[in-house]
Amino acid sequence: MPCWPQGKLVNKQAKTAFYARVKGKVQGVGFRYSAIREADSLIIKGWVRNAANGDVEVWAEGPKEKLELFLKWLRRGPQFSRVDSLEVDEREPQGYRNFDVMH
Helix, strand or coil: CCCCCCCCCCCCCCEEEEEEEEEEECCCCCHHHHHHHHHHHHCCEEEEEECCCCCEEEEEEEEHHHHHHHHHHHHHCCCCCEEEEEEEEEECCCCCCCEEECC
16 A cells, blocks of 8 residues: 555655654654654654654655655554554655654
8 A cells, every 4th residue: 555645756756745643552662762763764854742642743754765664664663662553644845954852
């Protein structure tokens, strides 16, 4: 099942972005800081934060192929997490310069 809508993002190197909401056992398990390490390894920019309802929110931007790899990681999360679902919406890049925890 493709992550991206059909007919978009033909150029894999073109910069794009997504907003994602990760649901499950994703708070109190090092999810945000593991996401930072993963994003940094893929040279993805954006942010991650805990939501009040127990979800984790993610904004990521970069080349499509790198974002696909990050989405794959978000679907499983770090060792002690349990990802029940991942909602993803394609967005326009905002020009973030790094990937950090947003409070």
